[in-house]
Amino acid sequence: MENRYPRLEVNLEHLRHNVVNIVEKCGAHGIQIAGVIKGATGLPEVAKAYDEGGAAMIASSRLEQLQAAKDAGIEKPLMLIRIPMLSEVKEVVKLTDISLNSEMEVIKALNQAAREEGKLHKVILMADLGDLREGFWDKDELIEACEYIENKMINVQLVGIGTNLGCYGSVMATVEKLEELCELAEAVEAKLGRELEYVAGGATSSLTRIWDHDIPKKINLLRIGEGILTALDMGRFYGYDISELYQDVFKLKAEVIEVKNKPTHPVGTITIDAFGQTPEYVDRGIRRRALLGVGRVDYGHWEDLICCEEGVEVIGASSDHTIVDVEDAVKDYKVGDIMEFEICYSTLVYVTSSDNVNIVFV
Numbered sequence: 001m002e003n004r005y006p007r008l009e010v011n012l013e014h015l016r017h018n019v020v021n022i023v024e025k026c027g028a029h030g031i032q033i034a035g036v037i038k039g040a041t042g043l044p045e046v047a048k049a050y051d052e053g054g055a056a057m058i059a060s061s062r063l064e065q066l067q068a069a070k071d072a073g074i075e076k077p078l079m080l081i082r083i084p085m086l087s088e089v090k091e092v093v094k095l096t097d098i099s100l101n102s103e104m105e106v107i108k109a110l111n112q113a114a115r116e117e118g119k120l121h122k123v124i125l126m127a128d129l130g131d132l133r134e135g136f137w138d139k140d141e142l143i144e145a146c147e148y149i150e151n152k153m154i155n156v157q158l159v160g161i162g163t164n165l166g167c168y169g170s171v172m173a174t175v176e177k178l179e180e181l182c183e184l185a186e187a188v189e190a191k192l193g194r195e196l197e198y199v200a201g202g203a204t205s206s207l208t209r210i211w212d213h214d215i216p217k218k219i220n221l222l223r224i225g226e227g228i229l230t231a232l233d234m235g236r237f238y239g240y241d242i243s244e245l246y247q248d249v250f251k252l253k254a255e256v257i258e259v260k261n262k263p264t265h266p267v268g269t270i271t272i273d274a275f276g277q278t279p280e281y282v283d284r285g286i287r288r289r290a291l292l293g294v295g296r297v298d299y300g301h302w303e304d305l306i307c308c309e310e311g312v313e314v315i316g317a318s319s320d321h322t323i324v325d326v327e328d329a330v331k332d333y334k335v336g337d338i339m340e341f342e343i344c345y346s347t348l349v350y351v352t353s354s355d356n357v358n359i360v361f362v
């Protein structure tokens with residue numbers, strides 16, 4: 001184990017446990033899981049854990065991450081979950097088996113590229129049900145696109161429709177929203193005169209329907225990242241009991257580089273900080289504080305860090321430093337000590353993509 005900090009410890013055992021738990025829970029409702037690896041910047045070990053835990057496919061928004069999964073020996077179908085760029089359709093059909101789509105122009109380009117490659121590329125058409133990111137807004141337009149693919153395309157195969165909720169518009173995956181998707185799927189099936197292979201009912205936010213046992217029967221595929229990787233949001237945002245999942249698959253560890261008693265309010269004329277902002281500084285007198293050798297370049301937003309040290313509070317950060325208040329800490333921190341943080345999805349995205357963070361599998 002390389003002894004370098006900051007360090008991200010990945011507990012693969014706990015990760016596999018979470019995968020198996022979600023795969024079984026969803027399986028009981030006839031639902032398959034696409035394991036979404038983008039939250040961990042496509043770490044191949046994470047893709048392998050999804051694979052071993054029973055995910056039906058491996059999914060990412062980024063081709064390079066799917067390539068890494070393939071290079072790591074993953075043989076499950078690979079799914080691109082960001083609408084393909086026109087400039088990448090060739091790679092999409094070469095590398096992936098299935099992609100989420102919302103633009104006829106892109107699907108035509110996929111068909112052309114697939115023909116040139118002598119391949120059959122599968123597509124799921126996305127319906128925007130109000131979250132206002134990707135997807136057809138006009139339902140008739142989606143149905144027409146399905147018919148066009150079904151009747152006119154040879155190298156692109158329509159395998160289903162899907163939706164995404166809770167990413168931009170913060171819209172909840174309610175029973176009503178998912179029923180709306182199922183009704184649309186039925187309308188498509190009526191037009192095509194056949195059943196769709198997949199009705200893809202969203203991401204982690206749709207797991208709330210699994211926990212409540214009220215997910216519509218027709219939904220048979222979910223794309224899950226956060227709910228398996230960090231497994232925090234269902235508990236802290238929706239109040240669900242997720243104690244059967246590990247919340248500590250990923251842990252960030254950082255080293256103390258300075259410990260001193262200092263004023264809590266900056267001394268001098270206040271202008272702007274390293275990122276052009278002027279935060280509010282509360283004067284709490286002289287307090288003991290520690291400095292850590294990790295910063296915003298590594299993890300994004302210091303406000304999102306979840307400190308595991310008793311009595312320690314993160315109070316700010318710049319690019320390469322994090323400042324923590326240790327006045328009320330249980331432990332007497334010294335230079336060279338290590339502090340531990342639980343991390344949420346947004347932190348995970350950053351720490352896994354920072355070259356400066358030493359990723360260690362335990």
Ligand SMILES: *Cc1c(COP(=O)(O)O)cnc(C)c1O
Binds near residue numbers: 038039223224225226
């Ligand atoms: C990121 C993403 C997911 C996974 O979201 P989680 O909340 O991490 O489960 C699913 N579908 C699409 C289209 C995505 O972009």
